[in-house]
Amino acid sequence: MEPRMEKDNRSTVRLGTLCLGLVLLIASLALAVAAGAVHISISDLYQAVTAPGKTENYRIIYTLRMPRAICAGLTGANLALSGCILQGILRNPLADPGIIGISAGAGLAAMALMLIAPSLTALVPFAAFVGAIFAAAVVFFLAWERGVNPLRLVLAGVAVAAFFGGGMTALSVFFSDKIQGTVSWMAGGFAGSSWQHVRMILPYSVLGIVGTLCYYRKLNALQLGDDVAKTLGVHTERTRGLLVALAALLAASAVSVAGLLGFVGLIIPHVMRLVVGSDFEALLPCSALFGAILVVIADVAARTLFSPVEVPVGIFMSFIGAPFFLYLLKRRMRHS
Amino acid sequence: MSSIATQNLRLQYGERIIAENLNLIFDKSEIVSIIGPNGSGKSTLLKSLAKLLVPTGGAVYLDGKDLQNISMDNVARIISVLPQSAQAPGDMTVRDLVTYGRMPYQKMFSKLNDEDIKAIDMALKSTDMVKLQNNRMGNLSGGERQRAWLSMALAKEPQILLLDEPTTYLDIHHQLDLMELVVHLYKTMHIIVIMVMHDLNHAARYSHRLVAVKNGTVVADGSVAEVFRQDVLEPLYEIRAVVTTVKEGNYEYLACFPYAAV
Numbered sequence: 001m002e003p004r005m006e007k008d009n010r011s012t013v014r015l016g017t018l019c020l021g022l023v024l025l026i027a028s029l030a031l032a033v034a035a036g037a038v039h040i041s042i043s044d045l046y047q048a049v050t051a052p053g054k055t056e057n058y059r060i061i062y063t064l065r066m067p068r069a070i071c072a073g074l075t076g077a078n079l080a081l082s083g084c085i086l087q088g089i090l091r092n093p094l095a096d097p098g099i100i101g102i103s104a105g106a107g108l109a110a111m112a113l114m115l116i117a118p119s120l121t122a123l124v125p126f127a128a129f130v131g132a133i134f135a136a137a138v139v140f141f142l143a144w145e146r147g148v149n150p151l152r153l154v155l156a157g158v159a160v161a162a163f164f165g166g167g168m169t170a171l172s173v174f175f176s177d178k179i180q181g182t183v184s185w186m187a188g189g190f191a192g193s194s195w196q197h198v199r200m201i202l203p204y205s206v207l208g209i210v211g212t213l214c215y216y217r218k219l220n221a222l223q224l225g226d227d228v229a230k231t232l233g234v235h236t237e238r239t240r241g242l243l244v245a246l247a248a249l250l251a252a253s254a255v256s257v258a259g260l261l262g263f264v265g266l267i268i269p270h271v272m273r274l275v276v277g278s279d280f281e282a283l284l285p286c287s288a289l290f291g292a293i294l295v296v297i298a299d300v301a302a303r304t305l306f307s308p309v310e311v312p313v314g315i316f317m318s319f320i321g322a323p324f325f326l327y328l329l330k331r332r333m334r335h336s
Numbered sequence: 337m338s339s340i341a342t343q344n345l346r347l348q349y350g351e352r353i354i355a356e357n358l359n360l361i362f363d364k365s366e367i368v369s370i371i372g373p374n375g376s377g378k379s380t381l382l383k384s385l386a387k388l389l390v391p392t393g394g395a396v397y398l399d400g401k402d403l404q405n406i407s408m409d410n411v412a413r414i415i416s417v418l419p420q421s422a423q424a425p426g427d428m429t430v431r432d433l434v435t436y437g438r439m440p441y442q443k444m445f446s447k448l449n450d451e452d453i454k455a456i457d458m459a460l461k462s463t464d465m466v467k468l469q470n471n472r473m474g475n476l477s478g479g480e481r482q483r484a485w486l487s488m489a490l491a492k493e494p495q496i497l498l499l500d501e502p503t504t505y506l507d508i509h510h511q512l513d514l515m516e517l518v519v520h521l522y523k524t525m526h527i528i529v530i531m532v533m534h535d536l537n538h539a540a541r542y543s544h545r546l547v548a549v550k551n552g553t554v555v556a557d558g559s560v561a562e563v564f565r566q567d568v569l570e571p572l573y574e575i576r577a578v579v580t581t582v583k584e585g586n587y588e589y590l591a592c593f594p595y596a597a598v
Contacts, residue, residue, distance in 0.1 A: 223425055224423070225419070225422060227383075230386075231386055231417045232436060233408040233439060233440040234408070235408060279432065
């Protein structure tokens with residue numbers, strides 16, 4: 001038999017995707033600053049960057065649109081990475097911080113802090129992280145059966161998400177007088193994102209992103225199954241625990257700024273896997289980039305499509321994400 | 337030359353005791369097959385030798401040291417395992433998979449050095465996977481896939497190679513192919529090969545030593561001639577069988593024909 005030699009063209013695809021991602025990210029950020037009720041031209045934008053404070057539009061660009069675009073970008077990158085990690089360590093394509101209940105845990109903790117101790121807003125991401133870890137622990141405990149059973153994981157996630165969602169509704173009933181400030185946050189969106197939010201999410205994002213990128217090799221090894229990973233010298237339990245913590249940290253920092261923004265962590269890693277393959281060395285950075293692009297553009301669309309009404313971007317994402325989730329579920333059922 | 341031995345080894349899954357009082361020594365380059373009925377604890381024993389399972393009693397000693405006290409990396413450099421039905425992402429190339437074999441030698445960010453690349457090329461060459469090295473795992477046949485995994489196990493440059501039913505899911509041609517390859521590796525690398533085998537005739541044909549395990553204890557351990565006998569195999573599998581010698585040209589092979597279950 002003639003051996004079927006294949007060519008290895010992946011490095012070209014990967015590099016191309018990364019470069020395209022960078023270009024698209026810059027373009028989408030520029031679009032996010034330019035588009036809106038007050039139109040801002042490219043030259044205005046250029047002036048605002050080169051000569052701060054001298055133009056009329058500077059205030060709009062600097063205090064409203066730039067922090068909002070940055071928040072959207074970081075949120076998208078964090079959610080995509082979080083989903084990427086979860087899909088990798090659970091070997092389950094349906095894993096996503098929203099679906100397995102981590103986001104809901106983070107959301108409840110963040111909301112409780114916002115309502116009960118509004119003066120401690122800076123601690124919101126930390127509270128969200130604690131909530132996310134707690135939710136992850138509960139879900140894993142429920143889904144454990146000699147390893148994580150994929151279907152049980154999704155079911156446990158749905159139950160936990162519903163439970164914490166109920167908690168959030170209860171909070172909004174008991175604190176109905178203070179709820180105003182958190183309504184748009186709950187729907188999932190970036191209305192009112194300021195530099196304060198950027199400062200709040202940035203350290204956690206950097207920690208999460210750098211930490212994740214450091215672990216790509218171990219993620220790759222875990223893809224081969226626990227036994228193989230162990231025989232390659234990986235401490236699987238310890239590594240998996242640490243990666244879950246990173247996924248929770250990333251999801252929690254996203255939730256503290258954007259509320260419950262679902263499906264980014266599901267869609268992006270999937271699509272990127274189709275494009276660049278399952279090697280996390282390429283998958284992680286590409287997912288982060290395109291996650292950022294998706295959320296920045298979705299936020300622009302949410303802001304401008306139905307203007308003057310602003311649709312929360314979370315609703316927007318749900319309309320794209322839910323059908324995609326059903327598609328994956330159906331395909332998986334057919335395979336197994 | 338490395339050696340691996342078990343002393344009063346007890347293995348459990350939760351409360352259930354799988355194997356007890358295992359005392360085995362593997363201290364010279366040879367091919368050993370572990371045989372025995374399903375559920376006898378063969379694969380569990382193999383797992384414990386690879387530090388994939390923590391013993392609840394006794395110990396496994398690698399070069400005289402308790403395996404549990406040796407770091408994962410150091411174990412990984414000496415012992416290679418080909419697990420049963422291991423799965424890789426379909427889009428991973430053979431060479432990528434083999435490259436993972438170098439993980440125990442790498443620091444967190446270090447790139448592959450010349451030594452790594454040499455080991456990878458050697459592993460690909462010795463398993464005849466050079467031409468297929470850029471192929472995706474998902475596009476390989478069962479036999480090729482098994483060779484790719486074996487290649488990965490070899491890239492670690494192990495001194496002990498553990499194979500868990502390496503020929504399962506392969507057709508007869510590829511079964512023989514793989515066994516020939518294992519013998520070839522043993523001859524060129526002077527390693528200890530310990531494999532769990534289902535096919536008795538393959539075990540007899542390709543090993544030097546057989547270890548028969550039943551209900552979690554070793555019932556026979558010795559050369560093929562000592563173990564591959566009617567009075568050992570019949571009670572081991574609870575069967576009636578004939579053990580004979582098949583002559584083919586200048587070679588003689590031991591063969592077992594089971595004809596009834598007891």
